[in-house]
Amino acid sequence: MKRNIITIVATLIFALIAYYFVLPPINLSSPLFYTYALMILIFFVIVRFFTTIEGFIRRGRIYLDNKVLNYLCFGVIGVFGLIFIINFILSPLFNAKSYSERISVATNSEFVSDVKPVDFTKTPLIDKESSQKLGDRKMGEFTSWVSQFYVSDVYTQINYNNDIVRVTPLEYADIIKYFTNRKDGIKGYIMVNSVTGSASLEEIPKGMRYMPSALFFENLDRHLRLQYPTTIFDEASFEIDNEGHPYWIVPTVKYIGVGLKKEITGVVILDPITGESNKYKVEDVPTWVDHVYSADLIIEQVDNWGEYRNGFFNSLFGQRDVINTTAGYNYLVMDDDVYLYTGITSVSSDESNLGFVLVNLRTKETNYYLAPGAEEFSAMASAEGLVQEKGYDASFPLLINLNNKPTYLLSLKDNAGLVKMYAFIDVEDYQKVVVSDASLGIEAAAEKYLGESLYTGKVETEKEITIKSIKAVIIEGNTYYYIIDSNNDLYVANVTVDRYRLPYLNSDDKIKVDYSDNESHKDITKIY
Numbered sequence: 237m238k239r240n241i242i243t244i245v246a247t248l249i250f251a252l253i254a255y256y257f258v259l260p261p262i263n264l265s266s267p268l269f270y271t272y273a274l275m276i277l278i279f280f281v282i283v284r285f286f287t288t289i290e291g292f293i294r295r296g297r298i299y300l301d302n303k304v305l306n307y308l309c310f311g312v313i314g315v316f317g318l319i320f321i322i323n324f325i326l327s328p329l330f331n332a333k334s335y336s337e338r339i340s341v342a343t344n345s346e347f348v349s350d351v352k353p354v355d356f357t358k359t360p361l362i363d364k365e366s367s368q369k370l371g372d373r374k375m376g377e378f379t380s381w382v383s384q385f386y387v388s389d390v391y392t393q394i395n396y397n398n399d400i401v402r403v404t405p406l407e408y409a410d411i412i413k414y415f416t417n418r419k420d421g422i423k424g425y426i427m428v429n430s431v432t433g434s435a436s437l438e439e440i441p442k443g444m445r446y447m448p449s450a451l452f453f454e455n456l457d458r459h460l461r462l463q464y465p466t467t468i469f470d471e472a473s474f475e476i477d478n479e480g481h482p483y484w485i486v487p488t489v490k491y492i493g494v495g496l497k498k499e500i501t502g503v504v505i506l507d508p509i510t511g512e513s514n515k516y517k518v519e520d521v522p523t524w525v526d527h528v529y530s531a532d533l534i535i536e537q538v539d540n541w542g543e544y545r546n547g548f549f550n551s552l553f554g555q556r557d558v559i560n561t562t563a564g565y566n567y568l569v570m571d572d573d574v575y576l577y578t579g580i581t582s583v584s585s586d587e588s589n590l591g592f593v594l595v596n597l598r599t600k601e602t603n604y605y606l607a608p609g610a611e612e613f614s615a616m617a618s619a620e621g622l623v624q625e626k627g628y629d630a631s632f633p634l635l636i637n638l639n640n641k642p643t644y645l646l647s648l649k650d651n652a653g654l655v656k657m658y659a660f661i662d663v664e665d666y667q668k669v670v671v672s673d674a675s676l677g678i679e680a681a682a683e684k685y686l687g688e689s690l691y692t693g694k695v696e697t698e699k700e701i702t703i704k705s706i707k708a709v710i711i712e713g714n715t716y717y718y719i720i721d722s723n724n725d726l727y728v729a730n731v732t733v734d735r736y737r738l739p740y741l742n743s744d745d746k747i748k749v750d751y752s753d754n755e756s757h758k759d760i761t762k763i764y
Contacts, residue, residue, distance in 0.1 A: 239287040242283075242287055243280065243283045243284045243287055246279075246283050247276060247279055247280045247283060250276065250279045251276050254272060254275055254276065254279075255272070256458070258271070258272050258275070259457055259458060259461040260272040261461070261465070261466055261467055261468045261469075262465050262466050263466050263467070263468055264494070265468070265490065265491040265492070265493065265494055265495070266468050266491070266494070266495070267494055267495040270315075270316070270319070270494065274312070277308060277312060280308070281305060281308065284305065285305075319493075319494050322493050322494070323493045323494055323495075323496055326492050326493040326496055326497075327496070328540075328544055328548050328551075329548050330548075332544040332547050332548040332551070333544070333547075334497075335497065335540045335544045336540055336541050336543070336544040336545045337541075338497065338499070338537040338540050338541065339534070339537040339538060339540075339541055339595075339600065339602055340600075340602060341538070341541055341593065341602045341603070341604050342601075342602065342603045342604065343604045343606075345603035345604060345605050346605075347605045347607060347637065347642055348637065348640050350594075350603060350605075351568075351570070351594070351635075351636075351637045352570070352637060353637050353638070353640070354636040354637055354638050354645075354682075356678045356679055356682065357431065358398075358400060358431065358569065359400075359431060359634065359636065359645070359678070360393065360400045360430035360431060360567065360568075360569065360634070361430065361431060361433075361634075361645075361647060361655065361658070361678060362402075362428065362429070362430045362431070362433045362647075362655070363566075363631045363632070363647065364391050364393075364402065365631075365649075365653055366433070366631075366647075366649065366653050366654070366655060367391050367402045367428040367430070367435075368387075368389060368391060368653075369652070369653045369654075370428050370433060370435040371387050371391070371404060371426040371428055371435055372387055373435070374426060374435040374436065374437055375387050375406075375426065375437065377437075378437060381406070381424070381437070383409070384408075384409055384413050384416070384417055385406040385407060385408060385409055385413070385417075385422060386406065386407055386409050387404060387406060387407075387426055388404045388405050388406065388407050388448075388474070389404070390403075390404045390405065390473065390474045391403070391404045391428070392404065392473045392474050392475055392526075392527060393430060393526075393567050393569075393574060394475050394476070394526045394527070394574065395526060395569050395572050395573065395574060396427075396476060396478070396480075397478055398572075399429060399431075400429070400430045400431055400569045401427050401428060401429050401430055402427070402428045402430055403425055403426065403427050403428075403474060403475065403476055403482075404425060404426050404474060405422065405425045405426075405444060405447065405474050405482065405508075406422045406424055406425060406426070407422070407447060407448065407449035408422070408447070408449040408450065411451065414449065414450060414451055417443075418445070418450075418454070420443045421442065421443020421444050421445040421509070422443050422444040422445075422447060423439055423440055423441075423442070423443040423444075424437050424438055424439045424440060425437075425438050425440070425444075425474070425476070425482055426438070427476075433655075438480060440480075440481075440482065440509075442509050443509065444482060444508035444509055445508065445509065445511065446459050446484075446506065446507075446508045446509075446511045447508060448472075454511075456472065456484060456506075456508070459506075459511060460486060460504065460506065460513070463504075463513060464488075464504065464515070467488050467504070467515075468488065468489040468490065468491070469486050469487070469488060469489065469504070470486070470487035470488070470489050470498075470500065470530055470533070471487075471530055472484045472485065472486040473485045473486075473527045473530075475524075475525060475526060475527065477522075477524045478524050481507075482507075482508055482509070483505050483506065483507060483508070484505070484506040484508055485503055485505060485525055485527055485528070486503060486504040486505075486506060487500045487502070487503050487528055487529070487530070488500065488501045488502045488503060488504060488515070489501065498533060498536075500518060500528060500529055500533065500600075501517065501518065502515060502516050502517040502518050502520070502521070503515075503516050503518075503521055503525065503528055504516075505522075505525070518599075518600075521598065523572070523598075525598060526573065526574040526597060526598060527574065527597050527598070528597060528598050528599075528600075529595070529597050529598075529600050531565055531576055531597075534576055534595050534597070534600070534602075535561050535565065535576075535578060538561050538578070538580075538593055538595070538602070539560050539561055542558060542559035542560055542561070542580065543558055543559075543560065545557065545558075546558070555583055558582070558583045559580050559581065559582055559583065559590060560580070560581060560582075560583055561578045561579065561580060561581075561593070562578055562579035562580070562581050562589065562611055562612055562613070563613065564578065564612055564613070564632045565577060565578040565632070566578075566632050566633065566634055566635070567597075568594065568634065568635065573596050573597070573598055573599075574596075574597050574598070575594045575595060575596055575597065576593075576594070576595045576597055577592060577593070577594055577634070577635050578592065578593060579591075579592045579611060579612050580592055580593060580604065581611055588608065588609065588610060588611050588614070589607070589608065589609055589610065589611050589612075589663075590606065590608055591604060591605050591606040591607045591608070592604075592605055592607060592635060592642075593605070594635075605642070607642050607663055607664070608664065609642070609662070609663035609664040609665070609666070610644070610661065610662075610663060610664075610665070610666030612632060612633050612644070614666050615633055615644045615646070615661045615663075615666045615669075616630035616631075616632070616633065616646060617630075618661060618666045618667065618669050619646060619648060619659035619661060619669055619671060620648070622659075622669060622671050623648060623657060623671060626648075626650075626656070627650075627651070628648035628649060628650060628656055628657065629648070629649050630646050630647070630648055630649075630659065631646050631647040631648075631649065632646070633645060633646040633661070634646065635663075638660070638682065638685075638686070639686055639752065639759075639761060640752075641662070641663070641664075641761075642663040642664075643660055643661065643662060643663060643685075644659075644660070644661040644662075644663055644666075645658065645659070645660055645661075646658070646659050646661070647659075647674070648671065655674050656673070656674055657671050657672060657673055657674050658671065658672050658674055658678055658681040659671045659672075659681075660681065660682065660685035662732070667732075668732040668733075669732070670684050670685040670730075670732065672684045672685075685730070686730070686759060697750070697751055697752070697753070697758075698748065698749070698750050699748070699749060699751065700746060700747070700748045700749075701719075701721040701722070701723075701725075701727070701746070701747060701748075701749060702721055702722040702744065702745070702746050703719055703720075703721060703722075703741060703742070703743055703744065703745045703746075703747065704720045704721055704722050704724070704743060705719070705720045705743055706718070706719045706720075706741050706742065706743065708739070715730075715731040716728055716729065716730055716731070717729045717731065717738050717741070719741075719760075725758060726757040726758065727749070727751060727757060727758045727759075727760050728757050728758070728759055728760065729749075729759075729760035729763070733760055733761060733762065733763060734762075734763040737763055738763070747763055747764070748763070748764035749761075749762065749763050749764070750762040
């Protein structure tokens with residue numbers, strides 16, 4: 237009896253210690269809960285073995301002559317066997333339709349009507365990698381802080397009072413720095429403007445105490461777990477409200493079976509200064525919150541939609557209309573919300589896209605735009621190829637509406653991560669690429685891509701013209717053709733519009749063109 241009490245007490249103590257470190261949700265649908273339970277059972281078996289005489293060694297082998305241990309063994313096998321059976325029944329093999337419906341995708345969307353013409357004053361040209369370098373550099377200016385804290389690599393992109401910024405908190409540099417600064421907490425976070433690249437260290441009157449780098453019961457994960465012992469959490473993101481007050485945004489999760497078909501049910505918004513938190517359903521999340529759904533979850537759900545629309549076996553064998561997301565993604569900001577952008581390609585991976593999706597990361601509203609063209613990494617390679625002697629690396633493209641056409645915009649960075657050039661690439665034809673020095677500004681780069689001036693947004697017109705005169709002019713290394721037709725109308729065409737026909741056109745030639753009207757001339761966008 238005494239040995240049984242010792243075994244039970246030791247196991248309970250171990251369970252409490254393990255709970256403190258593992259922090260599992262007490263939830264039967266969480267895989268981590270079963271990992272935790274298995275740890276406790278293994279510890280129980282070990283303690284019982286060493287506290288009873290039934291465990292002994294005979295001829296080099298250990299025998300356990302104990303009914304309790306046998307029952308436990310069979311129980312563990314039974315539980316995990318049952319989980320396997322349930323998950324198998326709930327898998328895409330038998331539920332392909334429900335997996336394809338994890339996300340509702342509008343397939344009749346029109347890019348030009350949904351995505352406004354690009355506004356370069358609200359275009360995030362600074363990616364996460366560059367933001368990290370800018371943030372570290374800004375932190376280095378505060379000598380009294382840099383020895384006590386380090387800059388987290390979170391860098392959440394948000395819309396802050398109509399400015400597109402990335403925000404990330406400071407963290408305690410190490411255990412000693414935690415104890416020496418714990419009383420005041422962390423009194424600042426880094427903000428990087430994704431349009432201009434300006435970085436600032438925003439100081440706050442009261443310090444943040446509930447952080448990932450904090451210890452004991454001020455650790456963010458531990459504090460959340462003790463407040464919500466049964467809730468399954470997704471990865472936390474750091475955001476600020478419209479007044480600049482910091483918060484941790486922690487999505488709540490539900491599964492079917494054990495760890496299958498993850499879905500977001502809401503968020504917990506936690507104040508890192510006071511430790512107070514509020515739980516919201518998805519439909520009740522405050523509008524200043526930008527990240528409810530993680531990029532990884534959205535991509536997983538879009539992949540399920542593309543793979544299982546026509547059944548599980550079709551996704552493996554016939555693969556009729558089976559599509560997947562491309563390997564990368566980026567963010568756009570529209571109408572005070574942050575959208576995830578990623579390309580859609582066929583499973584054959586033929587280096588071309590069938591279209592792309594835009595997903596609202598707060599509401600999960602998803603639109604699919606059919607726009608066959610270059611896959612993002614092909615476009616990146618095309619831009620790098622134009623400046624291969626400089627060794628610049630291309631950032632993952634932004635998708636913008638330029639000249640009423642989907643266009644890739646990307647940055648070319650040097651080895652230090654600094655943006656040196658901008659590149660515009662036609663989505664439909666990634667050979668149509670123009671690069672420009674970043675020091676001249678993004679609008680100058682756009683002008684170089686489009687022609688002499690930015691497009692005003694008017695609808696394109698199709699027309700057959702007779703060339704009266706044509707003259708080639710080189711501007712900043714790019715060739716433009718100035719055409720006057722028989723009606724004395726002036727047209728301007730970049731050589732990238734049709735590099736195989738423009739150089740061979742002469743007076744009296746008849747061509748059919750698409751063009752957009754400007755006050756002084758017409759920009760040719762296509763030649764038939």
